Amino acid sequence: MVATPDWVKKAVFYQIFPDRFAIGHHQAIAVAQQPKLEPWETPLTVQGYKGGNLWGVIEQLDYLQELGITALYLTPIFQSACNHRYHTHDYYQVDPLLGGNEALQALLTAVHEREMKVVLDGVFNHASRGFYFFNDILENGPHSPWLDWFYIEDWPLSAYDGSLPANYRGWVDLRALPQFNHDNPDVREYLMRVGEYWIAQGIDGWRLDVPDCVKAEGFWAEFRRRVKAINPEAYIVGEIWCDASPWLGGDQFDGVMNYRFTEPTVAFTIGDRLQKEHLRGEEYRPYPALNADAYGEKISQLLQRHPWEIQLTQLNLLNSHDTARLLTLANGDRPSVNLALLLMFTFPGAPCVYYGDEVGLAGGADPDCRRVFPAKTDWDLDCWEFYRQLIALRHRYQCLQLGDYKILVTAGMGYAFQRQYGDETLIIAVNAGDNVTEISLSPEILDLDKIERIESIFTTDSQIEIQQTPSVLSVTMPPQSGKIFRFGHQE
């Protein structure tokens, strides 16, 4: 029997890249008061630090609550000699620039007082060149006691000089990221204890970085058992870009970063507007364009692929620190982005807002997608309001959190589906095309005797027309429009 955390099913997440979200005024940095940071307003650089910190996150909790956010996912916060902090230097220390362990404890307290949650990013596949156990190998060569913690292939190692062979294994051949040997029981135990430690300290879950790269037998099943033994409601979500079925049987992750939802949703809503120059690599393929039928097919496949309990705790997203922002990918076309948002906030699984998206922050591929959170004068307030309303609906209607997902109509670029939970039913209709589309819903499609009483609860376009008879509901949708209506058959 698959069990996943109930709170995640009802959560709306907000992903924060801590260096770029907010600088706290309360207490910037516990240890070092005068680090040489890049000015907040200047264009970012690949290696520079802007100095956002956890005190800043605490100060923005009012803002996030007003938006409707109930859970934070922070990209890595442990001590790391890198602004994205995926190069862990110390798994037991929060980065001093972020405020250190003291700031995390303050954040956990503040977040939990608001009945919100915090999920941290666990980078357990690889470490960094400065990580103690690897650094010992750099310092002592074959005399190091920790050779078996990594994959040493020859001597000497060349950690910093790219003109010589590294002679050790790095993640995707990056010498900055020495790959752990998870078959070493000491390494395994070390990482398990890190996982346990921070759960015991009060975090509400782990987002796991590239967990598919960890090949050791039973590693993630053990991780789940040990983490859940401390907090059965802890959320474990993997970063898996490909088919995640091997990890989503219920014994490992509660969900994944659901790029498999993102891809067809972007392909359907953004279509040929997509600016391919902002794509990187082959992992993420939000094109070619899809029509409604093809979109429905992809969504059906996705929903059939994993247990329903897992579907409800997937982490749904439209972009992240690893992709261009959708607004930029869509060449600034707000209506198509809004349709994608409508589809995300009405999809099973927890929606996740990438910091700044809600105020219209743009950005191409990494690192451009990691710009600082803009000043209020630069906010797109319509965008913010759009997010706020969708998030409010997500919280208001249990069927959006827990209800069945049933595709009703796929016609050209017109797509309609139903979310139903108990007596509560919502219909979501979308026209992602450039032409007017009419979506017709019969009592048979809706599994009703006759069509009664409908109520519009959200619309992207006031021009959408609804015509209703007892035998048909017909929605005439202008280009790039979407609507949610409540369809009561409970009376």
Place this chain on the structure above:
Amino acid sequence: MVATPDWVKKAVFYQIFPDRFAIGHHQAIAVAQQPKLEPWETPLTVQGYKGGNLWGVIEQLDYLQELGITALYLTPIFQSACNHRYHTHDYYQVDPLLGGNEALQALLTAVHEREMKVVLDGVFNHASRGFYFFNDILENGPHSPWLDWFYIEDWPLSAYDGSLPANYRGWVDLRALPQFNHDNPDVREYLMRVGEYWIAQGIDGWRLDVPDCVKAEGFWAEFRRRVKAINPEAYIVGEIWCDASPWLGGDQFDGVMNYRFTEPTVAFTIGDRLQKEHLRGEEYRPYPALNADAYGEKISQLLQRHPWEIQLTQLNLLNSHDTARLLTLANGDRPSVNLALLLMFTFPGAPCVYYGDEVGLAGGADPDCRRVFPAKTDWDLDCWEFYRQLIALRHRYQCLQLGDYKILVTAGMGYAFQRQYGDETLIIAVNAGDNVTEISLSPEILDLDKIERIESIFTTDSQIEIQQTPSVLSVTMPPQSGKIFRFGHQE
């Protein structure tokens, strides 16, 4: 008014090089159970780890107490990618090979239950290549926020490739040891907090590594104020090889590693037996040979150089992890080493036994002086008993801890002095030469009306003859012999 810790005046220290002293059976390593260590019995290598740990120290406390030890000085124990651990990687973590912070807490508890003390080695002049703030510079180059923590001279840095200029300042030009910029207030504060932290955790003092290299104005005076504010009885002892007067005015250190005592003492007792091939550098000059007169002159100068309160809390030693062991320097000549020991244990200031010396462990210059503590079958039990007796005397006679030091006779290689405290007086007589010497003490020299009642309390040689009349005390001393007698004028 100069104030130093009273407990140090009465202490007998034992210096431990933790990797080589003892492997605990209780719990070898908290995190990593299977490090690849060098076998304990095989010859040591420059870079290898033997795996001694703090659990091992705890298990040897009975042994140390039987010897009479009351305080431990541990060479560095913080996380470091180096077997001597002078390359600090993390000032807040005890090295995992040593048992981590858990083992230190257990050691502190066990030591304090026995009313013993622990002094740690603070390496605050430089860090290591893996130290987070320096590692960030290696990783991010000019973008690092921490450039001002060190002395960066040009780009790129070459931390590991010795064929290129390092482009940053290292202690004695070692690129493994990046030099802190103590003029940066953040660095200063960081190090001050480390000093405070471990005192608050319960350690009893700091031995400071190369503190003369820290040039920042007022650094050690502030360090003293902040440490003593937490524990006024904390011991602060500097590693100063040259004239330590600038640091021993009472506002900085309570004492130094008293190589200025070692040098003449070795020159007098070992003399031309000294094997110069075991000497390194110019800092430590225990030769040429001295006669008693020259020895007395050096000792007088030393005792006049610093306040008496400081003299009583100097750390007196005959060798350390930084020198060849005296036994090896003396070409194995036990009698001359024993005379040096007699002079040390009767000198003002706390004597310090370097682990293994008490069982006759040999060893040339670094790293040979860091051999593992030998198996019991290899112990020199006479040596051990010699130490035990001298330490017992040190504890029994307050005059050895607190009494005035008065040179009575210097004649050829014959040397006699008096320690007096209240009504308690001891006379120590030494013949460091290869010929029989007679030392004569008159009532005038002894500041007495007449000579009465003497009692031998320790002797290295049963052939020493004492002839006594009311007007003269005459001691006929065979070559390389020494004696302590109690000279009571209290009755």
